[in-house]
Amino acid sequence: MVGGRRQGDAADEAAQREARRDAELVERLKKGDAKALDELFRHHREAAYGIAYRLLGSRDDALDVVQESFIHVLRGIQAFRGQSSFRTWLYRIVTHAALDYRRWRALRTADSLDAEAALEPADPAAQRAVEEGAADRDLRAAIDKALANVSEKNRAALVLFAIEGLSYKEVADVLGISIGTVMSRIFNARQRLRELLASEIG
Amino acid sequence: MATCDDVRPLLGAFADKALSPLEAEAVAAHIEQCGRCRQTVRDQQRVQHVLDSFQPPPVPEHRWEQVGKRLRAELEGRGERTVLKTRPRIETLEPTPVSTPSLRPEEMATPFARGPEPPRSLPRAPSTTVRPPSVTVLRVHAARGREAFGWVAHVVGAVAASIIIALGILSVTPPPAGPAAPPAMATVGPIALAGPQDVSILEVEMTDPGYNLVVAAGDANEVAAVLVVPSRGDG
Numbered sequence: 001m002v003g004g005r006r007q008g009d010a011a012d013e014a015a016q017r018e019a020r021r022d023a024e025l026v027e028r029l030k031k032g033d034a035k036a037l038d039e040l041f042r043h044h045r046e047a048a049y050g051i052a053y054r055l056l057g058s059r060d061d062a063l064d065v066v067q068e069s070f071i072h073v074l075r076g077i078q079a080f081r082g083q084s085s086f087r088t089w090l091y092r093i094v095t096h097a098a099l100d101y102r103r104w105r106a107l108r109t110a111d112s113l114d115a116e117a118a119l120e121p122a123d124p125a126a127q128r129a130v131e132e133g134a135a136d137r138d139l140r141a142a143i144d145k146a147l148a149n150v151s152e153k154n155r156a157a158l159v160l161f162a163i164e165g166l167s168y169k170e171v172a173d174v175l176g177i178s179i180g181t182v183m184s185r186i187f188n189a190r191q192r193l194r195e196l197l198a199s200e201i202g
Numbered sequence: 203m204a205t206c207d208d209v210r211p212l213l214g215a216f217a218d219k220a221l222s223p224l225e226a227e228a229v230a231a232h233i234e235q236c237g238r239c240r241q242t243v244r245d246q247q248r249v250q251h252v253l254d255s256f257q258p259p260p261v262p263e264h265r266w267e268q269v270g271k272r273l274r275a276e277l278e279g280r281g282e283r284t285v286l287k288t289r290p291r292i293e294t295l296e297p298t299p300v301s302t303p304s305l306r307p308e309e310m311a312t313p314f315a316r317g318p319e320p321p322r323s324l325p326r327a328p329s330t331t332v333r334p335p336s337v338t339v340l341r342v343h344a345a346r347g348r349e350a351f352g353w354v355a356h357v358v359g360a361v362a363a364s365i366i367i368a369l370g371i372l373s374v375t376p377p378p379a380g381p382a383a384p385p386a387m388a389t390v391g392p393i394a395l396a397g398p399q400d401v402s403i404l405e406v407e408m409t410d411p412g413y414n415l416v417v418a419a420g421d422a423n424e425v426a427a428v429l430v431v432p433s434r435g436d437g
Contacts, residue, residue, distance in 0.1 A: 034274050041270055053258035063261065067269045074276050143256050161218075162253045168220050180211070187214030190249040191242075201252050 022086035048094045054159040055098040057144040069094045092174045146196035154189035217246035
């Protein structure tokens with residue numbers, strides 16, 4: 001696996017520890033424990049945001065989706081039986097919520113110029129807080145734009161695997177598809193990005 | 203030796219070192235001889251390298267706090283219930299107690315808070331019906347049928363739903379006194395279910411004291427409407 005993806009027994013143990021911690025927090029949350037909610041939110045908010053952002057290309061929209069996803073979690077928590085890990089369950093909710101949101105936004109947004117404008121962070125203070133070079137910003141904008149031109153299914157698989165660091169098996173679980181399909185979607189998504197980002201990555 | 207067509211589906215996973223040793227060995231042997239597939243693996247790795255360094259813009263802490271506050275309010279039942287722009291699905295919510303807020307008339311017409319109206323699978327109530335009832339869907343349960351028999355279940359389900367609706371309408375009798383309000387078809391959806399391959403059993407309860415639920419109706423994809431009748435005055 002590439003790029004910081006989990007490897008080996010130590011990583012497996014860490015993942016199991018996380019899963020046990022989440023299971024405990026879920027049980028507390030079912031009893032209405034607000035601190036358990038805070039902890040679950042704090043542990044998973046960045047990853048949820050990462051998935052949503054890469055599927056939507058807008059920070060504000062991604063935050064909306066994170067909020068809605070956690071509301072779905074709260075409304076469905078009593079029925080969550082732990083058949084999958086909380087993380088897998090949450091990522092599945094976030095992925096579907098982001099894709100739903102994208103369709104809703106597409107219906108609402110008459111032309112693509114608005115969507116393009118949405119790629120820019122709306123909060124100038126936050127933007128100032130980001131100490132990043134112009135080159136990084138350009139590359140991110142180029143990747144955002146390229147990802148928006150990858151088909152929805154392929155992009156979801158790529159985002160979960162290549163960017164969020166899930167294994168092929170985990171992506172298959174989250175999306176409810178076979179590992180073979182995951183392989184093919186990730187491959188096709190990267191091939192498409194290779195075409196779209198030809199000038200950026202040589 | 204494996205051909206290009208054989209190994210192509212595996213090249214991405216090979217670049218990710220996610221293949222079994224046997225598969226990896228076969229692909230490695232092929233790309234040693236095939237410049238085109240070797241280049242494809244390099245392309246996959248190059249794109250991945252770019253993606254590895256791709257970070258979304260950070261979120262200021264105060265924005266996280268706003269979301270956290272909103273979630274705590276939801277947990278504690280404070281504030282108004284949000285009509286979400288995204289729809290809970292059976293596959294996202296494990297077995298599903300799905301709640302939607304009591305729907306105001308305008309929300310019945312537009313279930314998305316700010317969006318255009320999505321297509322419906324069932325006709326809307328005629329405008330001559332009584333005041334739109336407030337309906338709360340407490341539980342939507344979908345039982346996943348075996349796909350091989352999915353079409354049979356669909357046919358059986360459609361016939362059963364038609365009979366139930368017909369019986370429900372026939373069994374409605376007006377209240378003993380006062381002007382009788384007619385049955386009303388209240389749109390509560392769309393609440394998306396898993397997909398056309400699934401057989402759905404819908405259980406919908408309602409809490410509006412002014413109406414009694416007769417039957418919920420929908421198709422394999424969503425709860426589209428519930429037929430309700432005015433209660434007899436003791437509720």
